[in-house]
Amino acid sequence: MTNRKLRQGIFALLVLSGCSTELTSGGANVRQVSLSAVSSCTFLGPVTGSEAFGLDIAGDTQSAYNKMRNSVAALGGNSFVLSSTSSNTDITVVQADAYRC
Numbered sequence: 001m002t003n004r005k006l007r008q009g010i011f012a013l014l015v016l017s018g019c020s021t022e023l024t025s026g027g028a029n030v031r032q033v034s035l036s037a038v039s040s041c042t043f044l045g046p047v048t049g050s051e052a053f054g055l056d057i058a059g060d061t062q063s064a065y066n067k068m069r070n071s072v073a074a075l076g077g078n079s080f081v082l083s084s085t086s087s088n089t090d091i092t093v094v095q096a097d098a099y100r101c
């Protein structure tokens with residue numbers, strides 16, 4: 001492998017690994033709860049997080065959950081009830097209902 005190809009490979013790896021979404025300070029305070037736990041909470045709406053073409057499914061899943069938690073926080077929520085998750089080698093999608101409890 002030439003030095004040029006090696007540098008291109010390292011650059012591509014850095015670019016791809018930088019695509020993961022980090023939790024905001026608000027998103028870090030969002031927790032998953034059961035449906036029975038939200039009876040006295042305020043429903044804020046549905047939220048979705050997705051990530052595609054990361055380095056692996058686990059990374060895509062973590063990033064999708066982070067996006068979803070950040071969305072809950074952006075709505076003023078602090079809790080979510082998970083509706084569905086779907087993962088394959090290309091994309092992970094997480095859907096939930098946001099609540100303020």
